[in-house]
Amino acid sequence: MMSHSLITHPARIVCIFILIGLISCNTNVEQEEFYDWLVDSQQRKAEITLLDDKEIHMGNGLIRRSFVLSPNMACFDFTNLMTGEQMLRTVMPEARIILDGKTYQIGGLSGQQERGFFRKEWLGEMESSSEDFQYQSHEIGEITTHFPTKTVFWTGHKKDATGKKVSFIYSHPDFENLILKVHYELFDDLPLMGKYLTLENTGKESIHIDQVVNEILGIVEEESAVVGSTEKMKKPHQLYIENNFAFNNAMHAELSSQATHWKPDSSYTSQVNYELRTPSTLEVYPERGIGIDLKPGENFQSIRTYELVLDSYDRERNGLARRKMYRALAPWTLQNPIFMHLVSKNDEEVRTAIDQCVATGYEALILSFGSHINMEDISPENISRWKDLADYAHEKGIKIGGYSLFSSRRISDEHDVISPITGKPGGAFFGNAPCMASQWGLDYLDKLRFFFENTGFDIFENDGPYPGDVCASTSHPGHEGLHDSQWVQINLQKGLYQWMNARGIYINAPDWYFLDGTHKIALGYREVNFSLPRERQKILNRQNIHDGTWEKTPSMGWGFVPLTAYHGGGADAVLEPLNEHLEDYRQLMMQYYGAGVQACYRGPRLYDTEETKAVVISVIDWYKKYRDILNADIIRLRRADGRDWDGWMHVDPQGREKALIMLFNPTKQPMSKDLVIPLYYTGLNDKASVSVEGKNKNSYALNQKQEVTLRVDIPADGYTWLVVE
16 A cells, blocks of 8 residues: 655645734625635735825735835835734835936835834834935836737636736936836736836936846845855745846746845844845846937837745645636637647648648647758748648648747857957857847748738747847847847847737747746756656656646646657667557657646657557547646646656646546556545535446545545556546
């Protein structure tokens, strides 16, 4: 017998804190209705309250943030209502900006002597500096999307995020024609807040924006160490920060983040660390600065920062919170079309693949790298050719897309990024790379737009998108020099993605541009692993699924299935001929579709015989039958290790199916196991109805931890699945 369960008691404790916090906020919901924001369907509406024209409070029962308006705007309270913990230890400026070479604080108050904690009565003793931007007024409204988006593919998105927004308006005598606003967004039903800064130049002279620090928080430290560096000490765990200044192809949010900085506070002299290095201050800014001129009539928007407040140290629980955040902030990522990755040599192979997609239930075809498509060729002949193929696909109900490589390629000395160290091409993230603000780069963007507008293509696979390269060229038309090259290039990349998203074009891109319009990224894998034997690939793929869905929803990641040779490998690595490897083909599909993860099935065809075709159809039909629950969040049960069973479980407390469990046996012997399955996040309390592969439905009692014990049979080198209702 094997017992395995996830942590459930801490979540129960969290529920108590949620209850206390919600009661303290004078909500109108009865006490007995509160449970857990990750499980229940209770509404927790964002509210913005003005008290006596002196204070503004933002709260939704999960978090609260409070500001004093005089003698200047300052945040004095940021409370985690789920745990009752105060996150602020000190008042800080609201933001900081460098204009025309001079640094200005925005809001904030000075005079706090003790920086380890704060008492509200100290506000009366604090002062505002005339050198700072001063609060003038505020505007309250509803949150809105930051750019247009259009959905044309299947999606798990149920409703748009809602909430409240307040914009604080500041002025400074040095800039009479500059409108500066600091915007806060508080989301309904989530412990989530957004913040960004905008500038509008209403004058007749340009203003140089050197740097913008759009968030500054003096946060309670995570740990106290007498000796220790800022880099090595733990950062505050209950505040997860994400912003839309992320790149480097790590395919991981924290490692991609380029603007979140945890710093020491030398004015915090009562801290335990003798060298005053405790990471206790959060600042958000692009390290290389902005470096642009804000011309008359122009508007500027800073990095957008999102602050997700966590109520636990449990990784799965915090991952669920993060996934709910993405469902709210980037709902376009919940689109999840069933696509094939075609390697083609001619147009006839494209038509054949389209026909096979129709026959098996696939919804889209992407011409993979190595295919004969070239979207940079905008000649009338090439556009006509691909429009005809797109029309053929659309007539049959199939979406079509193609692949384009940007940064990991060399163009020429004239158009490549110039190293600030050598003054020559080279030194980019991928060695050599074009500058997106060079003439070639600007033309590249124009050609892609032209191709999609004139062919009707539906999907863009952008390999090597802008990875943060700086460029010291002073002759590229899109940027002035090194000082503005990074900010200009990343906004050119974002502009392309937002333009496509507004037109319903689906974007696969191996970099963290989710908050600016991309739809899918890789789960995270090592490409040469797909040249390994299939038996090893199956286990490694399940490890990738386990590891790649802690924070991402299933629809946000893609996997890979090499139908033909990829990065080498012998006959034991590939699936062709497909009819000779049907069980491996079936299981690889079931693993990915059973995770809700689309894989790149890369090859010239989806089937080679009627028997193969039947296998593909059966898996796709199964996936479509359970599509809603298979696109719901994953709870990990046991990571694949090749020694014993492994698996995961999808959960949806508001769905018809509360859970779908996938279990795998990597050994050569059949398994019969008594497994303890944690059903806390399904929302079920007393009993559960469980069926095995759609048959033999039985009712089971849950224990006090919302667990159920099931006897499960898993075939040798195989899998099984269960549905919980």
